[in-house]
Amino acid sequence: MSAPATKARGGIGAHSPGPISRFLDSDLWYNFRRSPVAVIAGAVAFLCIAGALFAPWLAPHDPFNLASLSLSNSFLPPVPLAGSQWAFPLGTDDQGRDMLSAILYGGRISLVVGFCSVLFAAVVGVGTGLLAGYGGGVADAVLMRIADVQLTFPAILIALVVDGIISAALHQLHEATEIYIIVFAIGISNWPQFARTVRGSTLVERGKDYVMAARVIGISGPRIMLTHILPNVLGPVLVIATINLAVAIVTEATLSFLGVGLPPTNPSLGTLINNGNAYLFSGQWWITIFPGLALVIMVLSINLLGDWLRDALNPRLS
């Protein structure tokens, strides 16, 4: 039933529009334009990503260039307050670093860690899910048992323990490896969700006629999984990935705040908040609050986008 339907839609029709116009014609884009929350959240998320991408060009100062820092500029308040300077609109921290620049660069690191760890979790989870759902049998039982056991522990605890233990074990290693460790730790803490969803959808897809047809003409298992089943199970993966991006960014910020994540030499938003926390009591609230605000805006917009995407791709749920 589904095989001819797929062919009629995806095959050589009377007109074959390009990907962009096809996207502009899609229900998803229509749905997006109709939802004010989604449009605003999308715009804010886009601004965050653009700010992070173009941080080196947008930032008024280079927070990593030690030569440009001056201690005489330290602890400057943000602009409307007395003693502030327009050169540092959001104030400066204890080392005289411009907060706005530090936030732009920090957001960049937070986003990179978020994207990479979600990608890692998605690749591991989707791979496992396909294998378990399509292969079945012992592989299915073992992989899903592992996922079930891991799901009984909170993801943040897994990330914290994995990151903490690897960091403790590799105590002497260079700080640059921290970013790989944290991506690994957050990624590994989130894969079971992807695996379970993909396994469920794969079980459904496996029984359909187009998979049967592919098997009959002798296409190999891995190829059926990757080129036939995978495209049909990607919808839910996209939703989970979006929501997980917000979770991953918060997890990274939390780990960095606890002092087990990224080092102060390579500060993410969480590291900046941690750094500012020491000056909360001496009245320099802006060192903590502005990075915190940036984090909340970023996470909130991604969360709202994820919620919208879930409803749009799965209208029955709402």
Place this chain on the structure above:
Amino acid sequence: MAGFILARVLQAIPVLLVVCFLAFLLFAFVGDPVAIMAGQDATLAQRIALRHALGLDKPFYVQFVLYLGRILHGDFGLSYRLGEPVLQLFAARLPATIELSVTSALLALAVGVPMGVYTGIHRNSWLSRAFLTFSLIGVSLPTFLIGILLILVFSVWLGWLPSFGRGSVVHIGHFWTTGFLTPSGLKALILPAITLGLFQMTLIMRLVRAEMLEVLRSDFIRFARARGLPNRMIYFGHALRNTLVPVITITGLQLGQIIAFSIVTETVFQWPGVGFLFVQSITAADIPVLSAYLILMASVFVLINLVVDLLYYAVDPRLGIERRRPAAAQ
């Protein structure tokens, strides 16, 4: 019932064994205890003697079995950082963590359930919208940021509440300390408990709301209305009771989240609990404490899942029947 419990306990054993094995690997491969304990001046013969005394020259699997034996006797070794037995460190800090976690769980339930019921009944009132907006913010604010904001407002600006520590505590029995009995202990508990409970509160509120909306649409509610029962009876006697199964399950499972996030809250407020100890131990690479924490957490989570399963079973007896039916059909 007994068979069900037994099966669940048997399932938990391999999980705990794997975690113990990981903890053991940590011990065996991270750092060299001989180098740490013997110091730099020790001769080779002294090192070999110490290695023998510690049992480190035995085969790998023998060491693992010995390690398991020691754990079962409560011997988790000495902390590298503090030089005290790990078990003693945990015993001294566990009451603080348990009091904080239980208080915030109760707080989340006590505020979350009424808010959920209210927003479920009055779907479109402005107060419901305010609650929902508030919950969205609660979900999006990371725990540590909530703590920082509360400290900034109530400790730094207003100066009403302490920002760190547990206040003065009272000893009950040999190893339990409580902050419930002193004014400073209670004051110190407020901010951490709100910080830790806020996320669960919003979650419970949304859950109760969704369940209430679902239940209020059902036929037995319509029938209860037709019978002319007062609204209070319908909402609390009929509707709320039927939302309790998922609420209990999720709250039980959220207890795990609370324990996990207590690490964060304890660090923000320098609360002298197990989570704060764990974070300090990571920074100091204090392996004995880390591995003991791993085993403790695994045991706690296995226990929580077991209890939630049993509660589920107790609240909704139909689940037991459904579980039996496929077996009978085969």
